[in-house]
Amino acid sequence: xxxxxKGRFAVTAMIDLAxxxxxxxxxxxxxxxxxxxxxxxxEQLFGKLRRHDLVSSVRGPGGGYRLARDIxxxxxxxxxxxxxxxxxxxxxxxxxxxxxxHRCMTHDLWANLNKRMYAYLDSVTLDALVNRRxxxxxxxxxxxxxxxxxxxxxxxxxxxx
Amino acid sequence: xxxxxKGRFAVTAMIDLAxxxxxxxxxxxxxxxxxxxxxxxxEQLFGKLRRHDLVSSVRGPGGGYRLARDIxxxxxxxxxxxxxxxxxxxxxxxxxxxxxxHRCMTHDLWANLNKRMYAYLDSVTLDALVNRRxxxxxxxxxxxxxxxxxxxxxxxxxxxx
DNA sequence: ACATATCCCGACAAAAACGATCAACTACTC
DNA sequence: GAGTAGTTGATCGTTTTTGTCGGGATATGT
Numbered sequence: 001x002x003x004x005x006k007g008r009f010a011v012t013a014m015i016d017l018a019x020x021x022x023x024x025x026x027x028x029x030x031x032x033x034x035x036x037x038x039x040x041x042x043e044q045l046f047g048k049l050r051r052h053d054l055v056s057s058v059r060g061p062g063g064g065y066r067l068a069r070d071i072x073x074x075x076x077x078x079x080x081x082x083x084x085x086x087x088x089x090x091x092x093x094x095x096x097x098x099x100x101x102h103r104c105m106t107h108d109l110w111a112n113l114n115k116r117m118y119a120y121l122d123s124v125t126l127d128a129l130v131n132r133r134x135x136x137x138x139x140x141x142x143x144x145x146x147x148x149x150x151x152x153x154x155x156x157x158x159x160x161x
Numbered sequence: 162x163x164x165x166x167k168g169r170f171a172v173t174a175m176i177d178l179a180x181x182x183x184x185x186x187x188x189x190x191x192x193x194x195x196x197x198x199x200x201x202x203x204e205q206l207f208g209k210l211r212r213h214d215l216v217s218s219v220r221g222p223g224g225g226y227r228l229a230r231d232i233x234x235x236x237x238x239x240x241x242x243x244x245x246x247x248x249x250x251x252x253x254x255x256x257x258x259x260x261x262x263h264r265c266m267t268h269d270l271w272a273n274l275n276k277r278m279y280a281y282l283d284s285v286t287l288d289a290l291v292n293r294r295x296x297x298x299x300x301x302x303x304x305x306x307x308x309x310x311x312x313x314x315x316x317x318x319x320x321x322x
Numbered sequence: 323a324c325a326t327a328t329c330c331c332g333a334c335a336a337a338a339a340c341g342a343t344c345a346a347c348t349a350c351t352c
Numbered sequence: 353g354a355g356t357a358g359t360t361g362a363t364c365g366t367t368t369t370t371g372t373c374g375g376g377a378t379a380t381g382t
Contacts, residue, residue: 001164002164002165003162003163003164003165003278004163004164004165004338004339005163005339006338006339006340008271011271011274012271025359027358027359027360028359028360029358038340038341038342039341039342040340040341041339041340041341043360043361043362044339044340044341044362046360047360047362050360050361057359057360057361058348058359058360059346059347059348059349059358059359059360059361060347060348060349060357060358060359060360061348061349061350061357061358061359062348062349062358062359063348063349063358063359063360064359064360076274110169110172110173113237113285113290117164117278117281117282120277120278120281121278124274129274165369165370166370166371167369167371170371188326188327188328189327189328190327198371199371199372199373200372200373201371201372201373201374202370202371202372204328204329204330205371207328208329208330211328211329218327218328218329219327219328219380220326220327220328220329220378220379220380221325221327221378221379221380221381222325222326222327222380222382223327223380223381223382224326224327224328224379224380224381225327225328226328
């Protein structure tokens, strides 16, 4: 599980698409203009999204993209995986060349963390995003932790998230 | 909030450090050897970790790095933020140059998602990682979702997470 | 003095992010 | 039914990020 600006672009674009597909196929040019993402980059992203069966394309005038599934059956995790594919698979393929036991422990821990993150992102559907049904209770948890162990530097960085 | 291999390396190194600091300062050379990360890269990462007050250094023979705070007061989010700094701040600085209302909505949604992720990563402390107290209940949720909307392609990719 | 550390820097290759350009397809018009 | 404009689709080039290598400076315990 990797989370980069690429994934963010893809999610942003998919939200735009999802909230406009009622009027027929949505063009990449439109998404590019509204979301300020370069058309070329969108073309690449949607190529991947199409190959992962998240969107379907209609060519020619009046064409564009549609969601390939129901809006409630596409999650943020789907989009990010489609766009960020390779995902080095924790460079020690599950068992070998982990020299001592300690290294593998670290890997297990990270893999577990990965699963948790995936589970969360997979619980957020496009539908929930478009219709603003994403619970905003996170702020409270964050603030609680910040207050518990704030240092001059952390406070500054939190603002930049 | 960005999640790349760089952050993973930093977390791995911090776990190694945390689980060995009982015997005094831990050298980067040791971490490099055990975790198979290049020494130069570790130096760069720990420079940032030190400037963010997550670790403190002791120079000279017998020196190395220590955690600057209690092991339970350092979270995965702390480490990732320290190491992945710039974080473009969602390129429309919170208010301006969002041309139509729709764009800002998308940004809000993403920002909210970011907060949720941060909240989760901030809830996982180094202590919890080292002492294996990270709940593995995620698998169930993942499997539930996969079963709900599996396609030939997704199934293949899930295996690669 | 010497060996062992952190620190700081510049150069570099490989990979990923991002962008531009051109080819292929298709609905519409005439 | 041929042309044309609006699209997607694929390929290549440039810039940024990752990760490594090497060298040198500074601090410090023995």
